[in-house]
Amino acid sequence: MSKQRTTQPITTGTSVIGLVYDGGVMIAADTLLSYGSMAKSFNTPRLYNIEDRILLGASGEYSDLQEIVAKVKALALQETTNSMESIYVDRKLPAKSLWNYLRAVMYQKRSKMNPYWNDVVVAGWDDQADKPFLGTVDKLGTTLQENLVATGFGGYLAMPLLREKWRNDLSEGEARALLEDAMKVLFYRDCRASARIQLAKCTSDGCIVSEPYELDHSNGWNAPSMIRAAGDLDGDGGW
């Protein structure tokens, strides 16, 4: 049998968005798994907590994400159990090291023309700099470290809103409100998104990934832009 390569994603997750706030980093993603235009599963979490230190999330092919998470969990475990110092010091995998490791993995896969078809978001607390860390790695191995990140559709729909409202001294509550607002917009306008989302945050104390919950979009369909324009009330609705 001839060797096969990834040419297109089949079972996918949509945008992951994230921001750095005063004291931590927070990321969000919905829990919809799409199979082309079919909504395959409504409760599929795409944000992971690695060793209570690092948050990992990705959009794109879900099976590739599962592979990546398996590799990452193995690496993190190896770091705490196998490394030379681990019997003397409590050593845990830093977020930035994981980000760099993923870069190498993604680059190697893309160089074999067989990528992991994902945009991965890595978040954590950078102990060396005593600051939150937020970065992305895409399917080519392109790395980006920024205060605001968004993968997929989020880059077009959510990023302008995040950039408008973001300040580097946001409180946790404000950060959460901003992310939820952006996720709501994504639900309205990304047809592969759902209102059931998951939030995850990381501070110097550790990481928490929330259970999936529904956004309140009960008022959204009343927005002026959602109401049928007067122009197509006559005739057959065409324009």
Next chain:
Amino acid sequence: MNAVSISSGRLYVMCMMAWLVLVTHPVIASFEPYQLNGGLVSAVAGKTFAIIGTDTRMIGEGGYLLESRNHLSSRLWSVEDDTLMLEIESALRSDAAALRAVKPVPIKITGPTTMVGSSGCSTDCSQLQRVVRADLRAASYYGQVSSFDPAQVANLVSQTLYSRRVFPYYAFCVVSGLDSNGGGCGKVYVYDAIGSYEQVAVAAAGTGRELLQPILDRLFTSNGNANLVNESADAAVEYLCKAYSSVSEREIGVGDNLVLHISETDTEGKVSSRVLVVKLKDH
């Protein structure tokens, strides 16, 4: 039935089948391993200085998505393992307004002066950086090189780029540094993605190169030695700022901030480096 009509019938059937195969073959989705991430790098060599500069904009998939206004790590790097550019990137990220001033910021007194700027596909530029640094680190450890002179580094970059001739690093580079053998004069080299390079006085590479190079060619002068400009370092900085401002008006992949790394040799032969960060107009 005679032989001619049998063979022409068969010929007709074969033509028909060939045409059917051609028009009905499935279109295979494929993966594109490259992405143009924008960025414009440039360098100027003078009698007592070498300047290398880049903008900090990173664009994403499709060419219209702006991913970052503060990207430096794959764009401008020293051949030694120092983190100067990463620190500047981090500072831009946390408090851009405070950093952006056309004011000399002395970073190091003596230190790496040989710098590489690379633009094109950001992931390939990052990989190139790792490979070149690893090779130089190993060569230095085993005593094969004692200093990272621009001429040596330039050759190594060329060899590294050519080693991937069949699946190129999509990295258009410039190399700049002070030549310790030449009395501390600047040396600048410019590349294409597969390693062909030449020493020049003024170099540009990346998106918007066609807009920048002619401006720099005209602003700078050089007599005799075609690989050095007559202007002083301060004049060169001024020209580069103006030129980048012009390019960022019309090239979407160029803008946000201009980071200039300047290495100079003073009259006693002492080397100093500084970095300037200049805000380009908001577009």
